[in-house]
Amino acid sequence: MLEALSQAVAAQLDNQVFTGGLALGAFGVAGAAALRLLPSLLRFIVEAWFITTLTVDSRSPLFESLVAWFAAHPYTARCRRLTAARVPQGEAEALRLSPGQGSHFLYEGGMLLWVERSVGVGNAGMSSSGRQPVETITLRALSRNRAMLTNLLRTADRQFGGRDPDCIAVHMVESYGEWSGRTTIRRRPLSSVFLADGVGEALLEDARTFLAGEAWYSARGIPWRRGYLLYGPPGTGKTSLIRALASELDLDLSIVNLASDRLDDQQLCALLGTAPARSVLLFEDIDAVFRDRDAETAGRGITFSGLLNAIDGVMSQEGHLLVMTTNHLDRLDPALIRPGRIDRRQEIGLATGEQIARMFQAFYPDRGGLAGAFVAAVGGRALAPAVLQGHFLQHRSDPDEAVRTAARLTARPR
Template sequence: MASGINSTSVLSGMLPSVTEDLIPGFGFFSHLVSLFFDIDISSHLRIFAAVLAFLSFALPTCWNRIIFLFLYFATSTEIWSHNKLYPSAMRWISLQPALNRTRQLVAGTRSSLSTPWDCEDGKADDDKDVPKDNHSFSQNPREFWFKRKCRHHLGTLRYTPSQDKIHFFTYKSSWVALYRQPYKETGSPWFANMERLHFYAVPWKRHVLDDLMDEIHKTPVNGDPKQVAVYEGFKVGSSSQWMQVASKQPRFLSTVVLDQDKKRRVVEDIREFLDPRTKSWYQLRGLPYRRGYLIHGPPGTGKSSLSLALASFSFLDIYALSLSAIGLDETILATLFRDLPKHCIVLLEDIDEAGIKKRSSDSPSEKPDHNGVDRTQWSAGSVTLSAVLNAIDGVAAQENRILIMTTNHPERLDPALLRAGRVDMKINMGPAQWQEARQIFLMVYLQPTDAHFLVITPLSIPANPDWRLEDIDNLSTAFANGIPSGRFTAAELQRYLLQYKHDPSAAVRNVKRLLFGLECDTDLSAFRITESPHQLRFHDTAYCIRVSAHIFLWDLPIPCILLIQRALCDSKPEFWEVPAGSCEEQDKTPRDALEREVREETGLQLSRVIYALPIQTWTRSKEGEQHEWVGLPYIIEVSELEPSVSHANRQGVSGPALKGKDVIQLNPKEHQDFAWATEDEVRRDKYKMFGNHKETILEAFATVTQNCSV
């Protein structure tokens, strides 16, 4: 007993010293409390330590038991990541302030593997900055680009409730618990954030969860509900599923280049198929309610664009599937087709490249063993034609859907794939004809509108308020007249017009540059005719090329152009022109010919080509034969007359005339004199010219005034 008392006394004596080490100043504070209140704090230390231990260890365990008991008896609703409701759920969670202020959060920015709802959040953030960005870009483009890079690099900081934790919030005055349960093993970075969402409520509050799910279901993932959702197939473990990978802005049918009769027929066919009465008509007669279209044509004719436009027109989502992707087996193909929702478009692009084996060579394919989760990219030839046909219209094939197949080579497809019932309509997307060329022009320079979904007629308002509608209409006709029907695809015409999206008149003036595809540095060897090297073949026609140089003096108060007068021995000695000549056999590019002609006729050295004027064509008779010519006029700069040195070279300048013979060295066999002419002098015909020289020179003056800043 004495030993027990002694040990207790020893322990009691140790407590104050230990407490003093842990809490400096505790002894002094204890002495003051004992002095004024006659309370011995040391005697209560054991109780305090016991309470602290309980709060630190026992209470969390008890709380977890209580939570487990609550979850066991609570009513719950579960949402899986691959379900179409999941993006809406995450969008709803991200918009709830209570769930963004929980004690345990996950902070992050958008990554390349972001979910659709996160991508749309980023787009919304960018849209808010559009007015400010437009002003910033106008003031300083490089500063705007730098700030945009920094903004996109940092990303928008977002908070979401952490995974593997219980988060409580109130919904309609009722407590609801959220638990984010991550998948244990995914095997792919694409599915690194896959999870299940669990919502819990007390058993007698089942209606609260029902209301919550209904609100989540109505939460739009996209900022614009008219956007077209694009889904792709994925493999998760031993199963497969469709997951949304993008949201596309709707595309008007008026922006798709296609013969108007063809476009009208396909639109009327889809409208008839989607009529609610049509489904009843099919069912009454025992016909499968589905529709198939084959869109075929060369690359760049708008097959994918038409598919998106049809989806936008009918407000249907796209389920894209590539039969040539890596790792597919027939079971996954059949499962994906069976899992298609009602009222959707199934898109099989470039089906001729899928390597589908014909039924005569069908053989069981060895199914690869996939562990974890892999994106469903399937190897060519791993799916037989029979499997594809069964997925499209077999006994277990899904109805209430539209199938669109695209191909560059319809002749390569098996006839069984194209029979009636599988392909109900074939749409040929060929090169642009006259009407299509005009429509492309109008599409670029007019405001697109959904009111006229087939064509841009009647014409909508111009894209630029400074343009007149009548002028755009006339220019579209001139552009279409300058394009040979059936020579260019829609993509080629659109690429050309985008160079002049702010100047429709320039697009028409330079249309011949599109026809010949000749740039200053174009290699001419591919066009030369072997038996006649000075001629080149374009579109089955032999042409000779003539280059011309328009050289300006930049330091004068008004621009002046160099003109040279033909020699006395020439048939037209009184005529003036700019340095020009034919492209010879030794010239590899138009620039080589330009540099040679300038050096031979003026002694000047070509420094750089500033601007290419519209290409010209004409026919010339020589020795009883007709020869086709292509003129390539350029505005150039020469090293002797660059802005930094031209002032020093103008010794003895009288008005616009420069008499410095040491600068310009004429070839007396070709030219006798030179002059620096103003635009006004050219207009007043001070210098006699022939052909279209005057018009080309005046266009060069206009180009220098409007476009060239040197």
């Protein structure tokens, strides 16, 4: 049978009509495939040689500046496909309209600009269910000179990316393990945090010395990093102090939730290596995550050794202040808070007489003379500032009632 089949094939190949048709068919298939690929090939050649592309996504601090520039462009007045957002405007908020998702063509600087706005998902090794939307703006210009797009981005950042003098930026870690776009919170003066005399000022001076000492660290081959541990009972103002220090130093806040089971050791190292510049890296309530080395088997996404490696790692950016807080200093493993990781420890304790008097005077400036009576009514007890603040807010229009009910206060938040 095989021999017969072989003879039949040989006979067909000797047939010029059959072989000619076979060749023509093969040529047709190849030609059709080439025609299908031609548009993609031409687009690749044009984009590679004649078009400059710049992409910014919503995880970048530049994204909001670019959106604001886009919203202010004359094209937006005639655009029919828009996106609405609320943005801060003084003490209130305003409605901002900007061109929405899809492609937009506009003129800028005498050149046609193709702007594409789209939404995708972040990619940090998480499953698709763990990812969050990431918005992207892609700018394309028909030019081999990239100066136009880089100048446009610098203009947007200069006009719309300036730091709000009344706010500081806060960066959080998204559930897929990447830094989010920044939000803002009001600055807080150090004088609004009622600490023992000199505590806040000493920490502020220490941080300023560190930030000004890059050359000093470099000359001695020491990593330019500084770690602080704030410890004390709940409600004593540890987080408020960190916010005030960031405000006074004009730094951002970058907050990492180490208890998240969506983060692993590798992602934590990457986060510390890509942390926003000029920011305070904050690990709150570190005792709730790692009490000791047994936490290695606690089933969390980040291991104790992984945390130590991330803090010490060569990938960690320099020039940051690392701040940890804890309610229970005795629960922390000594390896976590040794010198080199934590350079300065500061207890933030309960408020005593002088602090309590200052808080009373701040809440009731017209009745400051009652501060002594309030301290006496407290009976010499030390109280958490959070407890005092709640009490003063409850009686903010009646300082006499605040004094009369002072004896009922408990030392710490319930």
